[in-house]
Amino acid sequence: MGFVPSAQRLPLDEVLVGDCVAAMNALPASSVDCVFADPPYNLQLGTAGLLRPDQSRVDAVDDDWDKFASLEAYDTFTREWLSACRRVMKPNATLWVIGSYHNIFRVGSALQDLGFWILNDIVWRKANPMPNFRGKRFTNAHETLIWASRSAESKGYTFHYEALKGGNEDLQMRSDWFIPLCTGEERLKDAEGAKLHPTQKPEALLARTLLSATNPGDVVLDPFFGTGTTGAVAKRLGRRFIGIEREETYANAARARIAAVTQLSQAALMLAPAKRAEPRVPFLSVIEAGHIRPGEVLTDERRRFKATVRPDGQLGVGPVCGSIHKIGALVQGLPACNGWTFWHAERNGRPLVIDSFRETMRGAMASAG
Amino acid sequence: MGFVPSAQRLPLDEVLVGDCVAAMNALPASSVDCVFADPPYNLQLGTAGLLRPDQSRVDAVDDDWDKFASLEAYDTFTREWLSACRRVMKPNATLWVIGSYHNIFRVGSALQDLGFWILNDIVWRKANPMPNFRGKRFTNAHETLIWASRSAESKGYTFHYEALKGGNEDLQMRSDWFIPLCTGEERLKDAEGAKLHPTQKPEALLARTLLSATNPGDVVLDPFFGTGTTGAVAKRLGRRFIGIEREETYANAARARIAAVTQLSQAALMLAPAKRAEPRVPFLSVIEAGHIRPGEVLTDERRRFKATVRPDGQLGVGPVCGSIHKIGALVQGLPACNGWTFWHAERNGRPLVIDSFRETMRGAMASAG
DNA sequence: GAAGTCGGTGAATCAGCAC
DNA sequence: TGTGCTGATTCACCGACTT
Numbered sequence: 001m002g003f004v005p006s007a008q009r010l011p012l013d014e015v016l017v018g019d020c021v022a023a024m025n026a027l028p029a030s031s032v033d034c035v036f037a038d039p040p041y042n043l044q045l046g047t048a049g050l051l052r053p054d055q056s057r058v059d060a061v062d063d064d065w066d067k068f069a070s071l072e073a074y075d076t077f078t079r080e081w082l083s084a085c086r087r088v089m090k091p092n093a094t095l096w097v098i099g100s101y102h103n104i105f106r107v108g109s110a111l112q113d114l115g116f117w118i119l120n121d122i123v124w125r126k127a128n129p130m131p132n133f134r135g136k137r138f139t140n141a142h143e144t145l146i147w148a149s150r151s152a153e154s155k156g157y158t159f160h161y162e163a164l165k166g167g168n169e170d171l172q173m174r175s176d177w178f179i180p181l182c183t184g185e186e187r188l189k190d191a192e193g194a195k196l197h198p199t200q201k202p203e204a205l206l207a208r209t210l211l212s213a214t215n216p217g218d219v220v221l222d223p224f225f226g227t228g229t230t231g232a233v234a235k236r237l238g239r240r241f242i243g244i245e246r247e248e249t250y251a252n253a254a255r256a257r258i259a260a261v262t263q264l265s266q267a268a269l270m271l272a273p274a275k276r277a278e279p280r281v282p283f284l285s286v287i288e289a290g291h292i293r294p295g296e297v298l299t300d301e302r303r304r305f306k307a308t309v310r311p312d313g314q315l316g317v318g319p320v321c322g323s324i325h326k327i328g329a330l331v332q333g334l335p336a337c338n339g340w341t342f343w344h345a346e347r348n349g350r351p352l353v354i355d356s357f358r359e360t361m362r363g364a365m366a367s368a369g
Numbered sequence: 370m371g372f373v374p375s376a377q378r379l380p381l382d383e384v385l386v387g388d389c390v391a392a393m394n395a396l397p398a399s400s401v402d403c404v405f406a407d408p409p410y411n412l413q414l415g416t417a418g419l420l421r422p423d424q425s426r427v428d429a430v431d432d433d434w435d436k437f438a439s440l441e442a443y444d445t446f447t448r449e450w451l452s453a454c455r456r457v458m459k460p461n462a463t464l465w466v467i468g469s470y471h472n473i474f475r476v477g478s479a480l481q482d483l484g485f486w487i488l489n490d491i492v493w494r495k496a497n498p499m500p501n502f503r504g505k506r507f508t509n510a511h512e513t514l515i516w517a518s519r520s521a522e523s524k525g526y527t528f529h530y531e532a533l534k535g536g537n538e539d540l541q542m543r544s545d546w547f548i549p550l551c552t553g554e555e556r557l558k559d560a561e562g563a564k565l566h567p568t569q570k571p572e573a574l575l576a577r578t579l580l581s582a583t584n585p586g587d588v589v590l591d592p593f594f595g596t597g598t599t600g601a602v603a604k605r606l607g608r609r610f611i612g613i614e615r616e617e618t619y620a621n622a623a624r625a626r627i628a629a630v631t632q633l634s635q636a637a638l639m640l641a642p643a644k645r646a647e648p649r650v651p652f653l654s655v656i657e658a659g660h661i662r663p664g665e666v667l668t669d670e671r672r673r674f675k676a677t678v679r680p681d682g683q684l685g686v687g688p689v690c691g692s693i694h695k696i697g698a699l700v701q702g703l704p705a706c707n708g709w710t711f712w713h714a715e716r717n718g719r720p721l722v723i724d725s726f727r728e729t730m731r732g733a734m735a736s737a738g
Numbered sequence: 739g740a741a742g743t744c745g746g747t748g749a750a751t752c753a754g755c756a757c
Numbered sequence: 758t759g760t761g762c763t764g765a766t767t768c769a770c771c772g773a774c775t776t
Binding site for chain 2 (some may be wrong): 055071080101102105106107109112113118119120121123125131137138141144146159162164174198284285288289309311312314321323325339
């Protein structure tokens, strides 16, 4: 432990190096307004390593800090750091934790057991997730954040409802957020150009949490500071931070990163989220929404070709089945085909292009991002 | 308990009325292929009731079945029904559970503790969620499903990867699903026109889970059957079901609802054959069929590497010979290689991937029965 | 300079069968 | 049950490079 902060004074806008539980226990009680925590996920990967289809190796998280002997050991660790957080939180402070299905159920249960009161679970929908290379599961395309107040009695927590609504085209901000991964310029690299930290979070994610649940000048504590995304965003948004990080290398990188950040003007602090490209609509969703029935026969505009709609969102022609695009190409003998503009369903005695159903769906999805 | 099923016979396509743990314990072990469970959420609402902005009262879930004395009582209940499910699941069966932040962390922790192996967490993004009337939180716009196999060793579970991909415009199905709430015609009403069940799930949600993770003819168990959405969808998709429901009123509504459902045609049900189920074609057969000549030189697509086809179906590079896969890995210096997609033969002056010969062979094999 | 191509990569609990 | 062989498998984005 390289620091001994006074029990009276908060080490503001500093990165403390050491074990987070010990460091938090050295801070005064009831002293921070918000906690953001990105704890180890306890991934338990296989020993063989995962290969991509091109035989390159996936650079997975295999760091020592993510290794726990058992679920019980992980639970003990979780209760300890959550308890330490709770002690330093002001009565109306709130806590954010991010995790995946590997750990988030353990974390959620533990914080309920400790008396935290869950306000929302938030889904970070990744714009560009890693695919599932083996084709054995659904693409793991999201992570979960839990937002909780210190207790059920903490009614006075900060939540900028109106600002969030204004930044969301006057619709309430939902619990599912669509945000890209941290890549490109934003991703910190080491001298060799490799990623400096395996799990650096996007600043956009932190920005939305801090804008939602803190005021300018509030103190934000991050017990798993890593390369300091929380600190960088806090400084830019005019919040104070306390970072705790076990690895000196990460702490140093975080200090340099934060030093380069400048605070936004007060006026610029509440930006509207950028508009995303039009949402992609799976053909299966069009069936699920009831626009097209399973078993219905689709044709081209001039009714020369026919195909049957399957309940899984594929089209069938005789024994062959595939996506709307693939089957469209097949029946025409072409290398490719846009199924949305090729296939039609009979409505009011006339062929209606299925792309019109997609347009309808997009209208419904617009409010949901 | 109004039923005593034989330990030998499965009560298929029936609704059993009674406590789900007792009912499951009366079923034979290792007998069902899939479980879908929508347990009580333990909502812990305040006693005052929630008012909309126009002062009308929100018709919230306040039924007795959703009341538990404490988190511990809810955990005990959860472990009991999950254990009973696990006993009746076949070794490669999978379990789906749906919940919200009130209960899903308890459920997820409990099933991990019991030895289930989480395959994915799935986010059901609601197209039309109820707004947050007080403006104190984010709109609760999603629920979470956990998909788990019976144990980490259950590698042979059903997952229709190719069919899902085909229904999603040839992209892997992600873990976030956008599906509307159950409303309108689909929502069951009582004699007064009020909703019959407070938490009826949309059939589209069940359809996607059953299409993903079961085969036609599979047995799907639902221990919290309610008004029988699982049974209705299972019947329509050609699956068998076992429903267990405590309330006679709901069970009767479910029976009537399911009786009115007709199964989709066999043609509409047929799933795309999984790629791995396609017949294996030895490389030697491709030579024997005359698609490739012994002595012919194969190359990679860009003609950087060369190998000679031997009459026994191996490839030779200088003094070394081996399978198309082994030699492909060798020349590239990789640990492994799919020779079918790596090697090309010159046809019409251009490299043609040898996998296309395999496709041709498969077509011939299929038509030959 | 613009447009297109190519390679790299992201918190991953990611095989099945014969012997 | 363990070992070893065969073989099935990826999407969105970014940056560097080529045309």
